[in-house]
Amino acid sequence: MKFREFLTRGIEKVRVEHNLVCTAHNLKVIWDKxxxxxxxISITRTLVANSASKVGNxxxxxxxxxxxxxC
Numbered sequence: 001m002k003f004r005e006f007l008t009r010g011i012e013k014v015r016v017e018h019n020l021v022c023t024a025h026n027l028k029v030i031w032d033k034x035x036x037x038x039x040x041i042s043i044t045r046t047l048v049a050n051s052a053s054k055v056g057n058x059x060x061x062x063x064x065x066x067x068x069x070x071c
Contacts (some may be wrong), residue, residue, distance in 0.1 A: 003021050006014050
């Protein structure tokens with residue numbers, strides 16, 4: 001993940017954005033470990049996609065999720 005700058009203004013909004021970036025990083029680390037250890041994780045994939053979509057709708061941003069098939 002390449003995070004260069006904050007897209008919001010104000011300390012509270014920047015804190016929220018920073019927390020989202022940290023959460024995304026942690027999810028990516030977990031995802032990579034799961035992908036390495038478990039060949040099929042379709043349930044987890046669905047849960048992550050649904051959660052990202054709900055957060056994106058709440059924040060009025062477009063969540064871009066790019067999953068690669070482990071097949």
